Amino acid sequence: MLLTIVEYVAMVAAETKTPRRILPACYKSFPFRILFFFCGAALAMGICVPYNDPTLNAILNGDVSGSGTSAASPYVLAMQRLHISGLPHFVNAIVITSVFSAGNGYCFSSSRVLYSMALAGRAPKFLAKTIGSGVPVYSVMVCLSFCLLALLNVSNSSAKVMGYFIDLVTTNQLLCYMTTCIAYVYFHASMKRQGKSRDTLPYKGFGQPYTAYFCIFFCFIMILLLGFNIFFPGQWSIMWFFLDYTFLFVFPIAFVVWKVVKKTIYHPLGTADLGLGGAVQEIDDYEAAMGVKPLTGFSGWMERIFNGTYTRKEQ
Secondary structure, eight states: OOOOSHHHHHHGGGGOSSHHHHHHHHHHHHHHHIIIIIIHHHHHHHHHSOTTOHHHHHHHTTSSSOTTSGGGOHHHHHHHHHTOTTHHHHHHHHHHHHHHHHHHHHHHHHHHHHHHHHHTTSSOGGGGOOOTTSOOHHHHHHHHHGGGGGGGGGSHHHHHHHHHHHHHHHHHHHHHHHHHHHHHHHHHHHHHHTTOOGGGSSOOOTTTTHHHHHHHHHHHHHHHHTTGGGGSTTOOOHHHHHHHHHHHHHHHHHHHHHHHHHOOOOOOTTOOOTTGGGHHHHHHHHHHHHOOOOOOHHHHHHHHHHHSOOOOOOO
8 A cells, every 4th residue: 555645654663564674665755755746746737727727717616516526626627628538537537546545544544543542541442452453443443434424515515514524624634743743853852862863763854853843833834824814804704713723722722631630741852761661672672583584576676776775684
C-alpha cells in the first residue's frame, strides 16, 4: 500500500518486521512523492486549466451540477480541454481508485490510533481486541461506521451537514499537524539536553528543529484564516464562526482538564524519557534477533536508491 501522507508511514512501524531498516527509505522518498504527485499535478493542471475556465466557474458558482464530483476535477477538465477521446473516463477511473486507496489509508490510521488509545486507557477497552492476525477488529468496525456519514450527500439539504463535518475535521487536522511538530520540538530538546546525537537515529529530518517551528507557526496561521471570510462586511455568521474556531478553544481546555482529572505529569522541555520506559531497548533487541535480510525486486531497488545500500545478514 502506497501511503503518501507522512504520518501514515509512521503508523505502520508497529506492523513492520524491521522498522528501523524499512522506514528510513519510506521517509526519504516522501519529499519526492510530494514533489512529483502534488506539486507536479498542480503545475500541470495550472497550465491546462485557466482560472477563468467557464466549466469550472459554472460548477463552483452552482450554475451547473457537479460540485464535489469528478465532473469538477481539474484533471477531467484538462482532458476535456485537450479533446482527447476517452481520456476523461480513464481519469474518472483513476479518481475512483484513488478514493478507495485514500479510504483504505484513513481506515488503517484511524483504527490504529483508536487501538492505541484503548491500550493506553483513553478509549473503551474492547477496542483493543484483536483477531489472530493482530487486526483490531472492533476499532476497524467503529472507524468504518463513520463512512455512513457519506450518505448525507444523498440530498442537498443533508449535504450541508456533511460540509459542517468537513469544516470541523479540517480544523482538527491542522491542530494535529501543529501538535505533532510541538512533540518533535520536545523530542529534539530532549536529545540535545541529554547529549544524544541525532546521527544515531535511523532517520533524521532536514533543517530541524527550525522546520518544526516553521510548521507550528503556519499551522496556527492557517487555523486563524480558516474562517477569514466571515469577517468581511455582511458575511458574519455565528454558526460558521463556531464551526471554524470552536476547537481552537476546546483543544487547550481539553488538555488542561485531562491533566487535572487524570493527574498526569507534564514533562518540561528537554526532560522526556527517550527510552520510553525500556520500549526502545526492546525494539533494538527484537530487530537484532530478526537479523537483516536483503530486499529483492522493487523493494530492494527503492532501498538502494534512498538508503544508498543494504546490509546482508551475517552468516
